[in-house]
Amino acid sequence: MNAEDVDRAASEAVASVRAADDLESLAAVEAALGAKSAPLNAAKRSLGALEPDQRKELGRRLNEARAEVATAVETRRSELAAAARAELLEAERLDLTESPGGRAGHLHLVTQARDELEDVFVGMGFTVAEGPEVETDWYNFEALNLPPAHPARGMWDTLYLDSGEPGTVLLRTHTSPVQIRVMSESEPPIYSVMPGRVYRRDTADASHTPVFHQIEGLVVDRGISFADLAGTLEAFTTTYFGRSIHSRLRPSYFPFTEPSAEFDITCVFCGGDGCRSCGGTGWLELGGCGMVHPNVFAAVGYDPEEWTGFAFGFGIDRMTAQRNGVDDLRELFTNDIRFLEQF
Amino acid sequence: MKVLLSWLREFAPFEGDPVELGDQMSDLGMAVESIDHVGGGLDGVVVARVLALRPHPDAERIQLVDVDAGDGEATQICCGAFNMAEGDLVPLATLGTTMANGMTIERRKLRGEWSNGMLCSARELAMGDDHEGIWVLPGDLALGTPLAEAIGVTPDVLYDLEINPNRPDAMSVAGVARDLAARLRLPFELPTPKPRRAGADAPWGAGRPPTVEISAPELCGRFHVRVLEDVVVGSSPAWMAHRLRCAGMRPINSVVDVSNYVMLELGQPNHTYDLDLVSGPGLRVRWANDGERITTLDDAERTLDGADGVIADAEDRAIGIAGVMGGASTEISASTQRVLLEMAWWDPMTIARSSRRLGLRSEASMRFERGCDPEVVERAAERFAELLATSGATLLAGSLDARGELPDRQPVRVRTARVNRLLGTDLDAGAVAAELTPIGFTCASAGADLDVVVPSYRYDTRTETDVVEEVARHLSYSSLPSRRPASPQTGSLTDRQRDRRRLRAVVAGLGLAEAMPSPLLSPEQLERCGAPTDAMVLTNPMAAEESVLRTSLRPGLLAAVAHNAAHRNPGVRLFEVGTVFLPTDGVLPDEPEHLGVALAGDEAPAAVAVLDVVLESFGIEGWDLHNEPTPGLHPTRSARILLPAGAGPTEAGWVGEIDPAVVEALGIDERVAWLELDLAAVLARPAGPAHYRTVSRFPSSDVDLAFVVSDDVSAMALRRTLVAAGGDLVAWVRLFDTYRGAGIEDGHRSLAYRVRLQAADRTLTDAEVAEVSAAMVAAAGSHHQARQRG
Numbered sequence A: 001m002n003a004e005d006v007d008r009a010a011s012e013a014v015a016s017v018r019a020a021d022d023l024e025s026l027a028a029v030e031a032a033l034g035a036k037s038a039p040l041n042a043a044k045r046s047l048g049a050l051e052p053d054q055r056k057e058l059g060r061r062l063n064e065a066r067a068e069v070a071t072a073v074e075t076r077r078s079e080l081a082a083a084a085r086a087e088l089l090e091a092e093r094l095d096l097t098e099s100p101g102g103r104a105g106h107l108h109l110v111t112q113a114r115d116e117l118e119d120v121f122v123g124m125g126f127t128v129a130e131g132p133e134v135e136t137d138w139y140n141f142e143a144l145n146l147p148p149a150h151p152a153r154g155m156w157d158t159l160y161l162d163s164g165e166p167g168t169v170l171l172r173t174h175t176s177p178v179q180i181r182v183m184s185e186s187e188p189p190i191y192s193v194m195p196g197r198v199y200r201r202d203t204a205d206a207s208h209t210p211v212f213h214q215i216e217g218l219v220v221d222r223g224i225s226f227a228d229l230a231g232t233l234e235a236f237t238t239t240y241f242g243r244s245i246h247s248r249l250r251p252s253y254f255p256f257t258e259p260s261a262e263f264d265i266t267c268v269f270c271g272g273d274g275c276r277s278c279g280g281t282g283w284l285e286l287g288g289c290g291m292v293h294p295n296v297f298a299a300v301g302y303d304p305e306e307w308t309g310f311a312f313g314f315g316i317d318r319m320t321a322q323r324n325g326v327d328d329l330r331e332l333f334t335n336d337i338r339f340l341e342q343f
Numbered sequence B: 001m002k003v004l005l006s007w008l009r010e011f012a013p014f015e016g017d018p019v020e021l022g023d024q025m026s027d028l029g030m031a032v033e034s035i036d037h038v039g040g041g042l043d044g045v046v047v048a049r050v051l052a053l054r055p056h057p058d059a060e061r062i063q064l065v066d067v068d069a070g071d072g073e074a075t076q077i078c079c080g081a082f083n084m085a086e087g088d089l090v091p092l093a094t095l096g097t098t099m100a101n102g103m104t105i106e107r108r109k110l111r112g113e114w115s116n117g118m119l120c121s122a123r124e125l126a127m128g129d130d131h132e133g134i135w136v137l138p139g140d141l142a143l144g145t146p147l148a149e150a151i152g153v154t155p156d157v158l159y160d161l162e163i164n165p166n167r168p169d170a171m172s173v174a175g176v177a178r179d180l181a182a183r184l185r186l187p188f189e190l191p192t193p194k195p196r197r198a199g200a201d202a203p204w205g206a207g208r209p210p211t212v213e214i215s216a217p218e219l220c221g222r223f224h225v226r227v228l229e230d231v232v233v234g235s236s237p238a239w240m241a242h243r244l245r246c247a248g249m250r251p252i253n254s255v256v257d258v259s260n261y262v263m264l265e266l267g268q269p270n271h272t273y274d275l276d277l278v279s280g281p282g283l284r285v286r287w288a289n290d291g292e293r294i295t296t297l298d299d300a301e302r303t304l305d306g307a308d309g310v311i312a313d314a315e316d317r318a319i320g321i322a323g324v325m326g327g328a329s330t331e332i333s334a335s336t337q338r339v340l341l342e343m344a345w346w347d348p349m350t351i352a353r354s355s356r357r358l359g360l361r362s363e364a365s366m367r368f369e370r371g372c373d374p375e376v377v378e379r380a381a382e383r384f385a386e387l388l389a390t391s392g393a394t395l396l397a398g399s400l401d402a403r404g405e406l407p408d409r410q411p412v413r414v415r416t417a418r419v420n421r422l423l424g425t426d427l428d429a430g431a432v433a434a435e436l437t438p439i440g441f442t443c444a445s446a447g448a449d450l451d452v453v454v455p456s457y458r459y460d461t462r463t464e465t466d467v468v469e470e471v472a473r474h475l476s477y478s479s480l481p482s483r484r485p486a487s488p489q490t491g492s493l494t495d496r497q498r499d500r501r502r503l504r505a506v507v508a509g510l511g512l513a514e515a516m517p518s519p520l521l522s523p524e525q526l527e528r529c530g531a532p533t534d535a536m537v538l539t540n541p542m543a544a545e546e547s548v549l550r551t552s553l554r555p556g557l558l559a560a561v562a563h564n565a566a567h568r569n570p571g572v573r574l575f576e577v578g579t580v581f582l583p584t585d586g587v588l589p590d591e592p593e594h595l596g597v598a599l600a601g602d603e604a605p606a607a608v609a610v611l612d613v614v615l616e617s618f619g620i621e622g623w624d625l626h627n628e629p630t631p632g633l634h635p636t637r638s639a640r641i642l643l644p645a646g647a648g649p650t651e652a653g654w655v656g657e658i659d660p661a662v663v664e665a666l667g668i669d670e671r672v673a674w675l676e677l678d679l680a681a682v683l684a685r686p687a688g689p690a691h692y693r694t695v696s697r698f699p700s701s702d703v704d705l706a707f708v709v710s711d712d713v714s715a716m717a718l719r720r721t722l723v724a725a726g727g728d729l730v731a732w733v734r735l736f737d738t739y740r741g742a743g744i745e746d747g748h749r750s751l752a753y754r755v756r757l758q759a760a761d762r763t764l765t766d767a768e769v770a771e772v773s774a775a776m777v778a779a780a781g782s783h784h785q786a787r788q789r790g
Ligand SMILES: [Zn+2]
Pocket: A267, A268, A269, A270, A271, A272, A273, A274, A275, A276, A277, A278, A279, A280, A282, A283
């Protein structure tokens, strides 16, 4: 075999490598080229029969030829692997917009509002207190400076239960009995909020439901004044509703507080300029508040000369309905999935 | 309460923007609900007399009215109302008049007849709500006079005020004026009435010795009686009728109207009797006898009890219910000539109870309930006589007066330091007195403090705190200081509250929506859903559908599923976290908190999966299910949930599927998987931080074990046996196949478990794996008669 034969054999080998059209046939080509009978292998074996100078020359040529073939194999292997991957990937192609989507869960709007309110007060150093929904007259009324036959009891239309003496067990009309329970069970200082479900004997309409939710707050400490009440409500208002929303107090009447006040917030719809939602006043009524009445302290055994305190409360449902544009409170409790999934 | 600005101005010189005056009233706690402008738009409207009424020749619904508008001429008007008669005085809008609604009156032809103006109803003139025909003007008015002048109406402002129960003084025009004048530092004055007087006759008339007697002093603090003679019962002057109408009261006749007018002006309700119909020469105030009957002014017969007060005549017959309503027997009529006028002070609690019990709440009872002014009665009686004098009534000089028990009016010690402590202010005694004196509180200095005598018109104000509130009110709440208290504690939720939030998040994370059904249900709803029917029952429910408290979350959530199904939204996945109410031996029920889950369109295992996730999230291991039927759930697809506890497993609710019969009864046409879990054992477990178990670095070995077991053996029980038998080397055991059919005997199935074994400190040998596997097979056989399958 001379140099020309080697060149031809190399060219043929490279051509067969290039002709392989998948990895499998490439492997077959490789095997064929590795066989003893393959021309280049045979040529290598025949080198020993040549003259030294010829052998050297042809040996060098043979090594070059084998390297060329090896390079051709590796190149072809990468090409074929890339093609195989491309084909596989193309076969796996997906239109991701065909996804059926997931189904997110939802917390109830009232739960979300309650959690958010609790968080604001927790951030202000309050704890969260809870109590039973079925209460005795004493916790719901009497301890709150509302003795039996007090005319102001008419402010709460009460649902009574057939238990114990008639008219002594009821569905709490506000979360205030929790205030009494907290004070009865612990010593001041107290900084707590009381969220929960309450009941009134009321016909349901767009702005009333017989079952609804309130949050109240109670602070009892040394040296607590009306100024602390005003400051606490202002801090709450700006934190919860935003920096541009403020609070104001107006005289009111509740048997369990004195002085008593209504508290309003800047209308969140018009920013105080006056609009339909606020009746043109620029203010929205939010809730009631005041300094804890000395008779309430007497009922729980606190000395009103040593301790002073304030309390406040407002409806969660109405506030959040207003905020979220729910114009009928009954929607909150119909449990229609088209409502629940909106929040 | 509705008050006219012109009426307020009779007591103090209020000037300026009516809206700003309203803001001041609101700031004083008399919240302005609305401000209306009344009495305007009367320019061009004059008093006219109906001369003749003639039918329209061409229209049935219109008549022709000739009126004299003061020029002596007959002016023809076409009019659609038929309520007036010849001689009546009526308001005529003359040509060119612009009405309150913006319409301009022009000369025009109606079906061929000229109309030279328009006759008006009260409503068309913005003078009240009356639109039943033309407003027939009362009294004797000069023809052609501008209406506004004739009836004493000028453009006015009407405030609707919300008065709090602790403001008896503000239930009168004079009281509102006093409060507002004090705020504005204006002089306030109650004018002295000038009635027409008639000598010094004894009020009861000759030969009838007068007496009034209070035999129930705790009921009646003051009973004051005057007599008026020469009374002519007619209609009231137009200006008075106008004011009453603005205040929301209907003018009736001169006596009733004056009575109401005095009540509105001075806050003193009063009652009039036809003196000639009162038997005997005296009145007595006493408690009613149980079962005593009286026919009241509204012609209803009322049965009284011993807690009602009555006014009795000389024959001890009740002729009125104290503070609530007079009797029919002595009612003022058109023929009344002599009026006995009663001005009394009644115990507020008594009136509150009586009026509520009898269903007779009135403007008068509302005022008595809040506590009237016992010292205003003389002035009120004289004012009554003054107002009635225009119709010729004279007031007899003598009065009868008796007193019972009245509120204690000892001075209240008001400590300046206490004022400042409650309000956060820095006032001295002088500054405190400066707020109180203008509203009639008499302040005497007592060292650094004050002794304050509360005026008689403030029944509500008795304690130091009551007075502090008045100081705050008049300083204005909006000008009091504001500061934020520093809570000495770190704000936080309790473990239970945090866990509850996490529970909601976990369940919502499974794609469920939180529902919030009402806890008020009907007994049938409980029964239909198989919930315990021993429930707390309401005594005064609004409706039968809201008459018991739920004992389970099931009725509410199923109603929600049914609601959605009815709106073509099947497949809803709902949950609720809420209390149920279980009666106890005591008066209050237990209120355990439950998790309820309803998965419409799903089968029982889906609910078990939710339970599994919830319990794993709260680190609860070793729980169990006992397949057993329970009312309301699918009899062969329900299980009791048992949670591990110190003293043995605790029953913690039910999981499975709603009974197909219940589902059908509720109109739901898909399966509903159900879970109700008592959260007592789930929330706020005293768990502490979860303890780390070493993650092994050594290889694990998996073994598959299949058993044939009776259907009575639960897969969970068998699994638990395998876990126990495998001991510490068991990493986990999972059920991966269930098979029934060929090769398995009836009443049995094959359960296949994959067991992963792993040690923390070494690679397990084949011998160890075989040993553990054999132990598991042996335990399954001995505990459950489970036979290993090939
Ligand atoms: Zn607004």
